[in-house]
Amino acid sequence: MEQFIEWISQPWPWWVAGPIIGLTVPALLILGNKTFGISSSLRHICAACVPAGIPFFTYNWRKEMWNLVFVLGVLIGGFLATTFLANPDTIVVAEATQHDLAALGITDYSSLMPAEIFTWENLFTGKGLLFFIIGGFLVGFGTRYAGGCTSGHAIMGISSLQWPSVVATIFFMVGGFLMTHVFLGPLMSLVGF
Amino acid sequence: MKVADKNKNVAPVECEAPNLQDKKSENLLKYLVIGIVFGIVFVKAEIISWFRIQEMFRLQSFFMYGVIGSAVMVGIISVQLIKRFNIKSISGETIIIPKKEFRKGQIIGGLIFGLGWALTGACPGPLFAQIGSGFTVVTVTLLSAIVGTWVYGKFADKLPN
Numbered sequence: 395m396e397q398f399i400e401w402i403s404q405p406w407p408w409w410v411a412g413p414i415i416g417l418t419v420p421a422l423l424i425l426g427n428k429t430f431g432i433s434s435s436l437r438h439i440c441a442a443c444v445p446a447g448i449p450f451f452t453y454n455w456r457k458e459m460w461n462l463v464f465v466l467g468v469l470i471g472g473f474l475a476t477t478f479l480a481n482p483d484t485i486v487v488a489e490a491t492q493h494d495l496a497a498l499g500i501t502d503y504s505s506l507m508p509a510e511i512f513t514w515e516n517l518f519t520g521k522g523l524l525f526f527i528i529g530g531f532l533v534g535f536g537t538r539y540a541g542g543c544t545s546g547h548a549i550m551g552i553s554s555l556q557w558p559s560v561v562a563t564i565f566f567m568v569g570g571f572l573m574t575h576v577f578l579g580p581l582m583s584l585v586g587f
Numbered sequence: 588m589k590v591a592d593k594n595k596n597v598a599p600v601e602c603e604a605p606n607l608q609d610k611k612s613e614n615l616l617k618y619l620v621i622g623i624v625f626g627i628v629f630v631k632a633e634i635i636s637w638f639r640i641q642e643m644f645r646l647q648s649f650f651m652y653g654v655i656g657s658a659v660m661v662g663i664i665s666v667q668l669i670k671r672f673n674i675k676s677i678s679g680e681t682i683i684i685p686k687k688e689f690r691k692g693q694i695i696g697g698l699i700f701g702l703g704w705a706l707t708g709a710c711p712g713p714l715f716a717q718i719g720s721g722f723t724v725v726t727v728t729l730l731s732a733i734v735g736t737w738v739y740g741k742f743a744d745k746l747p748n
Binding site: 416418439542569 | 614615617618619620621622623624625626627628629630631632633634635636637638639640641642643644645647648649650651653654655656657658659660661662663665666668669674676677678680682683684685686687688689690692693694695696697698699700701702703704705706707708709710711712714715716717718719720721722723724725727728729730731732733734735736737738739740741743744746
């Protein structure tokens, strides 16, 4: 039992996590004829709360309830894993990345997210504006404009061999590389790092 | 005769009503379970970590490429098997995967999402798992993402597509 707890507390390798994520595709198809996608949940929340007579949000979101239940499950799963299966050690990050991030002012590896950024104290500062408000807006606006996110396009779309999803995934990566290598440094020094 | 006819009509309805409801709640429960498994994997493999996303975009670790690559491989094989053997869903329906049409949005929107992905360290799925694992400030990011989705919806017909 002790050995099991020790084993399950370890971070899981990519070759365990990737295939389980991949299996979500046939699981949703076979169990409910549903296509995997998470960003649609954001659209359903809009449709349920503030449709405001916008055609894009006037549809029967109750039919898509499964998607909202699914993301609630993701939230609960995050809670369970952190509460009962947490890794007691600090997160192991590639040395080169640590070196690059130190130059930006990020040195705290005590939890999965950098404590220098993701705290409530930063909410009403430039850091909060950049990482939570602008970051979140870009994620929400971008996924909907692209018609899906990493789950809907990169996993589900490519799994079903749809080339528009390959295009979307390529541009997800291009955007990420651009932010990381071109904009992140200047933006971070702008907000006080 | 009349009574029998009446019963004929009523009986199945009586039987179906509770079944339908059972089916409905069971249906939703299974999505909750799949979601929970998904959330656990996100945290246990540290996919929700801002650091992992930085490693990926700096090409300094294979980890996230391994995750996405193996997920896609398993997905492709599964979908091919479903198609080849004409596997039905458990309720007996033919499995339908909607076709995605190419639009300019996949380029412009994709680029915008990528910028946000590197900032927040999360795509929509990990956002929910981050909140669950105690980074409660991410609810602000999620709210902002919902606003972003709404703004897209509001101006959808005015954007190039």
